[in-house]
Amino acid sequence: NAGVTQTPKFQVLKTGQSMTLQCAQDMNHNSMYWYRQDPGMGLRLIYYSASEGTTDKGEVPNGYNVSRLNKREFSLRLESAAPSQTSVYFCASSPSWVVSTYGYTFGSGTRLTVV
Amino acid sequence: QKEVEQDHGPLSVPEGAIVSLNCTYSNSAFQYFMWYRQYSRKGPELLMYTYSSGNKEDGRFTAQVDKSSKYISLFIRDSQPSDSATYLCAGREETSGSRLTFGEGTQLTVNP
Numbered sequence: 288n289a290g291v292t293q294t295p296k297f298q299v300l301k302t303g304q305s306m307t308l309q310c311a312q313d314m315n316h317n318s319m320y321w322y323r324q325d326p327g328m329g330l331r332l333i334y335y336s337a338s339e340g341t342t343d344k345g346e347v348p349n350g351y352n353v354s355r356l357n358k359r360e361f362s363l364r365l366e367s368a369a370p371s372q373t374s375v376y377f378c379a380s381s382p383s384w385v386v387s388t389y390g391y392t393f394g395s396g397t398r399l400t401v402v
Numbered sequence: 403q404k405e406v407e408q409d410h411g412p413l414s415v416p417e418g419a420i421v422s423l424n425c426t427y428s429n430s431a432f433q434y435f436m437w438y439r440q441y442s443r444k445g446p447e448l449l450m451y452t453y454s455s456g457n458k459e460d461g462r463f464t465a466q467v468d469k470s471s472k473y474i475s476l477f478i479r480d481s482q483p484s485d486s487a488t489y490l491c492a493g494r495e496e497t498s499g500s501r502l503t504f505g506e507g508t509q510l511t512v513n514p
Contacts, residue, residue, distance in 0.1 A: 291445070329408075329506040330446070330490065345501075377445055390436050391502065393445030 289313050291394035293378050299400045300368040308363040308397050310378030318381045319361035320345075320391065321353060323374040330377065336361055337384040368401045375399070405429045406493055408505030417514050421478040425491035425505045428472065432493035435467050436502065437476045440488045449489070450476065481512045 294309045312319065321333040332345030334353040342353050350372060352364045361380075365372055375398050379391040408425045415421055423437075434453055438446035450465040452458045458465045466475040474491050488509045492502040 327506060329404075329406075330504040332501065335501065379445075390438075390448035390451060391446075393447065395445050396443070 291378055291380055291392050293376075293394035293397050295397060296395070297398045299402060300365075301402055302369060304368050305364065305366050306368065307365075308376055308378075308399075309360070310362065310394060311360045312378075312380040312392070313359065314380060314382075314392065315358070316380035316392070317358070317383045319355065320379045320381075321351075321361070321363045322377045322379065323347065324377060324396075325374050333363065333376075365399075368399075370401045373399060373401045403428055404505075405503045406491060406505040408491055409508050410506065412509040412511065414511045414513060415481055417481060417483060417512055419481050419512070421476075421481050421485070421510060421512075423476040423478075423489050423491075423508050423510070425474040426472055427474065427493050427503075429493060429495065429503070430472075431495040431497070432503075433496040434494040435465070435474050436492045436494070437463075437465055438490040438492065438504075440490060440507065442487075446490055478510075481510075483512050483514050486511045 291312045317338045320335040322330045324330050331347045336342045336355040339358045354362045375396045377396050378394045381391050406427045437450040439449045440446040452465045455467050455469040462479045464477040488507040490507045491505045494502050
C-alpha cells in the first residue's frame with residue numbers, strides 16, 4: 288500500500304547505544320518530518336526536510352541527527368541514546384513545503400525504549 | 403504556555419451522542435487548522451482541514467474555528483464505536499510553510 292513506511296516498529300536500546308530509524312515514502316512527496324509523541328506532550332517536531340537536500344531543526348532536535356538520503360528516504364539517528372529519548376517516533380511526509388490541503392501522511396510509528 | 407492547548411479527556415460517551423472536542427491556541431499568526439484522528443498504536447490521519455475562521459462540514463464531522471477567541475472545535479454527530487480514537491488539533495502559520503503545531507490530543511471512547 289502507498290504511504291509512509293517506518294522501520295523498525297519496536298526497539299529497546301541500552302543507554303549510550305546508537306541506532307537509526309528509517310523512513311521511506313512512495314507518494315513522491317517533497318517534504319518529510321520526524322516527530323516524537325510523549326504522554327502529556329503531544330507531537331513535537333524533531334527535524335524536517337522541506338525538500339531533497341535540505342534539513343532543518345524543529346522544536347526538540349537535541350540528541351538527534353537526520354539524513355535526507357534521497358527524495359523517498361529520511362532517516363533519524365540517535366548517536367548516544369538516553370532514557371529521555373524513550374518515546375514513539377513518527378515520520379510524516381507532505382506534497383510540498385507550501386501550504387497544502389492534504390496535510391501530512393504519517394507512518395505507523397517506531398516505539399523506542401531506552402533502558 | 404503551549405501554543406495549542408487541548409481538552410485532555412479522556413472522554414467517554416454512549417453511541418449516538420454528539421461529541422464536542424475543543425482546543426485553544428495562543429499564536430495569532432495561525433491561519434490553518436487541522437484535526438487528526440489517531441487510532442491506538444497507529445499514526446495520525448488527517449480528518450478535517452480549515453482555513454481561518456468559519457465552519458466546515460464533512461459527513462458527521464464539523465470543524466469550527468473562531469479566530470477572535472482563538473478557539474477550535476470538532477463536533478461529531480451520531481457518534482459510533484468506530485470513532486473511538488485520540489483526536490489531535492493542530493495549527494499552522496501562513497508563513498511557516500507546512501510546519502504544524504499539535505495539541506496533546508483528547509482520547510474519545512464511544513460505547514455501544
